[in-house]
Amino acid sequence: MASLLDALVTGLVYGGVYALLALGLTLQYGVARILNLAYGDFLIAAAVFATLLYQHYQLSPLVSLVLVAPISFLVHLLVYHLVFVQLERRSGSWRAMEASSILLAFGLSFVVSGAMLAIFGGKLFSYSYLLVPVHILGSVVPANRLLAFVLALVFGGIAYLLLVRTRIGTAIRAIAVDPDGAPLAGIDVRRWAGITFAFGGIICAAGGVLISMFQTFNVPMGVSFTLKALVVVIMGGVGNAVGALVAGLILGVTESFVARYVSPGLTLAAVYGLFVLAVLTMRTGILGRALR
Amino acid sequence: MMASIARTAALPLLLLLAALVPFSNNDFYVALGVSLLMYATLATAWGVFAGPTKYISLATAAFFGVGAYTVGLFYEKIPMLLLYPLAAIIGAVLAAFVGLTTLRIQGMYFTIFTFGLAELIRQFMTWYQRNVSGSVGVYILTDISARQIYWSLLVLLALTLLGSWLLSRSRWGLALLMIGEDELAARHSGVRTTAVKVIALAVTSAVIAVVGAIVAPRWTYLDPNIAFNPTLSFMRAVIALLGGMQRFWGPLAGAIPLVILFDQLNARYPTSYTLILGLLFMVIVFVLPDGILGLLPKLQRLRAPAAPAVTPAPGAGTLSEPVTPAAPARQASPGVDGTSGVVTTAPATGTTLLAVRDLRKTFGGIVAVDGLSFEIREGEVFGIIGPNGSGKTTVLNLISGVYEPDRGEIVFLGRPITGKPPEEIARLGIARTFQLVRIYPALTCLDHVIPAALFGGHARTLMEARDHAVHILEELGMGAFLHVPAGQLNFIDQKRLELARALALRPKLLLLDEWLAGLNPSEMVIGMELIESLRGRGMTIVLIEHLMQAVRRLCDRCIVMSFGQKIAEGVPEDVLRDPEVVRVYLGEADDA
Amino acid sequence: MLEIRELTVHYGLHEALHEVSIAVAPGEIVVVLGANGAGKSTLLKATMGMVRPTRGHVTLDGLDLTSLIRRRLTHQIVEQGLVLVPERGGTFTDLTVQENLTLGAFPRRARAREAELRAFALELFPRLKERLHQRVGTMSGGEQRMVAVARALLSAPRFLLLDEPTLGLAPVLAKQLLRVLPQIAAEGIGILLVEQNAQLSLSVAQRGAVLSNGHLVHAASAAELRDDPAVRAAYLGSE
Incomplete structure (x- = not known):
């Protein structure tokens, strides 16, 4: 019973962070129309950043969060304008653009992870921050996980409120709904799409720092984080924040149960299982693409 | 002539030369050769699917x-020797699973699914070996030499290239190209797109699996990290891209420089290898979006700046004088292709070809078609008219399978076709054109028409389909444009091309969606004559039209739609005089 | 004054619009009539920089917008006070009425008058007042049109372009919608209306023109056009 509860609580903690990650990714895909396959690698970069600051300068990851946000914003803004916008300018059809932007993001993922591999190789990162047991619902949770969970929800909540309650947030959602109609409302689509992409970058970096607080990680793990975030986005529906939260929690709990009761080696299989379920239950309108 | 012989002979010669390399007894060359052949094969196989689609x-x-x-x-x-086919089968089955799961829907899901697939199987194999077979990694101790691997790969590459060459000349190659350009139009040509995609993916994946099986003995020790190394997917993409995805020689052209470069990089900068690879890749995407071979046409253009951009074949009158082609269209009518000898004008007394009953379709609360019923008789021209937004095109999309109705029934030749996908409806004999022309600008006119002749289920061989396509295009007065890319045609010829594509299905029912729209007055005359000649041959036609003079002249009967409902039905002369119809068209007056 | 001069648009090889010139004064309603495919939507899209014209100029109160149009900077054209309600669109269907109106005032020039224009728009379309928190996609076609026009009004337009606002609307609703236009014009906003519904639109417009095959074939006062056989011919093709 206790172990069941443990699995549930652990799953919810991970799920909260996955939901946050999915929110960043869905913003990037829904608004900037970029399937950012380098997402997990940027996440690892932020996690490494926080780890190094903690190990060398005893800097709290909370401080790292504040430092990493503007850096990530700028990096993503540059990547958007220098890489993806240039690509859009030179590719003819929308289909060609989609294909080459995916390949470009794939390449970007190798650049980011390659740079880190060149420096750190495959070594494992971890640090012990707030390793204090907290009792919840009869289960023991380390305080760092709890903090990460709470912060993930807080950041996700803030991002959600910004999107829903502000005029600019509304404009950004409008771009996601109808990118062709948005200029008619006076919205500079390219400018705001870039800022949204960069904002997604902030969320990605924040997620990385949060993960570094409680999980051992290494550079090659970026791929699986990208994949998990993507699966949560697909399960929750592109551009759906509440859906992302629910899907994130489902994914986290599933993963945690599989790890505990089946085998830790099969968690990715569980992620794929959810992916297949989500895709198979999806409506298959054949105009899905033609009408975009 | 000499040049084409040289080109045809170049590949076998090259492969033959390559086969001699192991006799040099230089281990370095053989090892490099193995890498080169491996990547060239992987890139070719990948490009066969990804390039066109x-x-x-x-x-x-x-x-x-x-x-x-x-x-x-x-x-x-x-x-x-049995392991190679086994690997191929396992690879194909896995690919078919991936394809059936994700290829029905948007491309994005497919890409995401494949993105993590290597990692998934790597983790699964690690788990399997740890928990079932006891140790991670296996030793492969065979007496297969590097030379044998080299030759096996060479044979596989030759087969893959041969397959790719044959494919590019076959119906399936055309189908893949059409899928990449405009999937919906492909389906309306009768292409079973999902099946084509899944089969193509399975076959190319089988080739990739065989490459893995051939190369495996080289490692002597195999663990999941070696076998499922993501860098492999990436290098293959870099090679295919550098070479140019859509070109036959592309993967080879990309593999040679890159494999040598990889080899050097890996030896000198083993730690920064991935980074350099990634940067290199992004540079390629930007500098050479069409690959090395993509540069060739550009260079040729630089050398010969006077080369004509448009290539109207001699005797092509239509580009400048749109009036001429109407004549052959009319002359050619009776029974040239053996389909009909009927030249009567008004046979509108036939049996019911298509019946629509109580059709309803809504889009997010807006009713587009509401309780619509009508019947179309064999051999008549049936008009559907009505103001913008009255639901005409939705009706056509319901008949041709683009949408599924919320309610109601569509019966064609006595068989219900409600909810069938477009490719099946096309194969049953309902062809259509699109309101906004949906052509593939880069493909030639013949390439537009051949697939419809093939996949419509009539032509048995490519040659037969080709003859049929040539015949139809000539009948429509487009004989001079057989090899002209559709993007270079003028507007009416593009419309004629769409019509040719529809006719190649040998339809029993032809749906024309504002086919005359956008034509200038003289083109309009040609267009109407063309439709008349089709009617003269006994073709049943549904005409969605807003040009009333065309409706008056062409239609035997018509219905008028307003807000998704039928408000009038009958002979055009009567219907257009109906006060209700006049009111709908002109709108209500201030005091109405 | 909104002046469109010799605007020409090609889609590939097809000439969709041929040297069309038309002018609208502040507070005036001008209607462009024509059948499907005559080039009506293209005229408005080219004016907004949504399609790139081959030739021609557009000036707004003496300010030349041509270079903005050529660079397809639609959002900056909106910022100058030229606002389009596109055919069928003009709303963000996943957002609420309230949010759509807020977006109407997204251009900086519109912010100062937001409250005033919101009140004006809701006065014109009282029905929207009850539905502020409803998602636009769940509303009826007529209500969606109202949201689109209201949203455009919140952008504080100097000139309003309307692309077939009555498309697909039941006659009563179409009439209701077009009846609102004179009230908008009374605020000094010039309106260029593109319509298929000839009788109804001519009843609210001062001047009109007929577009056929991309050519402006006929221009006259609304009263003259109402009885003109050319108008009838444009739709019914009667000889």
Whole structure:
């Protein structure tokens, strides 16, 4: 019973962070129309950043969060304008653009992870921050996980409120709904799409720092984080924040149960299982693409 | 002539030369050769699917690893020669699963699924070996030499290139191209797009798995990290891209420089290898979006600046004088292709060809078609008219299978076709054109029409389809444009091309969606004569039209739609005089 | 004054619009009539920089917008006070009425008058007042049109372009919608209306023109056009 509860609580903690990650990714895909396959690698970069600051300068990851946000914003803004916008300018059809932007993001993922591999190789990162047991619902949770969970929800909540309650947030959602109609409302689509992409970058970096607080990680793990975030986005529906939260929690709990009761080696299989379920239950309108 | 012989002979010669390399007894060359052949094969196989369809698979490493592991796990129990087909089958089955799951929907899901596939199988194999077979990694101790691997790969590459060459000349190659350009139009030509995609993916994945199986003995020790190395997927993408995805020689042209470069990089900068590879890749995407071979036409253009951009064949009157082609269209009418000898004008007394009953379709609360019923008789021209937004095109999309109705029934030749997909409806004999022309600008006119002749289920061979396509295009007065890319045609010829594509299905019912729209007055005359000549041959036609003079002249009967409902039905003369119809068209007056 | 001069648009090889010139004064309603495919939507899209014209100029109160149009900077054209309600669109269907109106005032020039224009728009379309928190996609076609026009009004337009606002609307609703236009014009906003519904639109417009095959074939006062056989011919093709 206790172990069941443990699995549930652990799953919810991970799920909260996955939901946050999915929110960043869905913003990037829904608004900037970029399937950012380098997402997990940027996440690892932020996690490494926080780890190094903690190990060398005893800097709290909370401080790292504040430092990493503007850096990530700028990096993503540059990547958007220098890489993806240039690509859009030179590719003819929308289909060609989609294909080459995916390949470009794939390449970007190798650049980011390659740079880190060149420096750190495959070594494992971890640090012990707030390793204090907290009792919840009869289960023991380390305080760092709890903090990460709470912060993930807080950041996700803030991002959600910004999107829903502000005029600019509304404009950004409008771009996601109808990118062709948005200029008619006076919205500079390219400018705001870039800022949204960069904002997604902030969320990605924040997620990385949060993960570094409680999980051992290494550079090659970026791929699986990208994949998990993507699966949560697909399960929750592109551009759906509440859906992302629910899907994130489902994914986290599933993963945690599989790890505990089946085998830790099969968690990715569980992620794929959810992916297949989500895709198979999806409506298959054949105009899905033609009408975009 | 000489040049084409040289080109045809170049590949076998090159392969023959390559086969001699191992006799040099230089281990370095053989090792380099193995890498080169391996990547060239992987890139070719990948390009066969991704090039035309633009569905990007990122899972080469997954299929490669599956092939390698097939050998690793079974080489002691099963003879080597049986392991290759086994690897191919396992690879194909896995690919078919991936394809059936994700290829029905948007390309993005397919890409995402393949993105993590190698990692998934890597983790699964690690788990399997740890928990079932006891140790991670297997030893592969065979007496297969590097030379044998080299020759096996050479044979596989030759077969893959041959396959790719044959494919590009076959109906399936055309189908893949059409899928990449405009999937919906492909379906209306009768192409079973999902099946084509899944089969193509399965076959190319099988090739990749066989590459893995051939190369596996080189490692002597195999663990999941080696077999499912994601860098492999990436290198293959870099090679295909550098070479130019859509070109036959592309993967070879990309593999040679890059494999040598990889080799050097890996030796000198083993730690920064991935980074350099990534940067190199992004540079290629930007500097050479069409690959090395993409530069060739540009260079040729630089050398010969006077080359004509448009290539109207001699005697092509239509580009400048649109009036001429109408004549052949009319002359050619009776029974040239053996389909009909009927030249009567008004046979509108036939049996019911299509019946629509109580059709309803809504879009997010807005009713587009509401309780619509009508019947179309064999041999008549049936008009559907009505103001903008009255639901005409929706009706056509319901009949041709683009949408599924919320309610109601569509019966064609006595069989219900409600809810069938477009490709099946096309094969049953309902062809259509699109309101906004949907052509593939880069494909020639013949390439537009041949697939419809093939996939419509009439022509048995490519030659037969080709003859049929040539015949139809000539009948429509487009004989001079057979090899002209559709993007270079003028507007009416593009419309004629769409019509040719529809006719190639040998339809029993032809749906024309504002086919005359956008034509200038003189083109309009040609267009109407063309439709009349079709009617003269007994073709049943549904005409969605807003040009009333065309409706008056062409239609035997028509219905008028307003807000998704039928408000009038009958002979055009009567219907257009109906006060209700006049009111709908002109709108209500201030005091009405 | 909104002046469109010799605007020409090609789609590939097809000439969709041929040297069309038309002018609208502040507070005036001008209607362009024509059948499907005559080039009506293209005229408005080219004016907004949504399609790139081959030739021609557009000036707004003496300010030349041509270079903005050529660079397809639609959002900056909106910022100058030229606002389009596109055919069928003009709303963000996943957002609420309230949010759509807020977006109407997204251009900086519109912010100062937001409250005033919101009140004006809701006065014109009282029905929207009850539905502020409803998602636009769940509303009826007529209500969606109202949201689109209201949203455009919140952008504080100097000139309003309307692309077939009555498309697909039941006659009563179409009439209701077009009846609102004179009230908008009374605020000094010039309106260029593109319509298929000839009788109804001519009843609210001062001037009109007929577009056929991309050519402006006929221009006259609304009263003259109402009885003109050319108008009838444009739709019914009667000889």
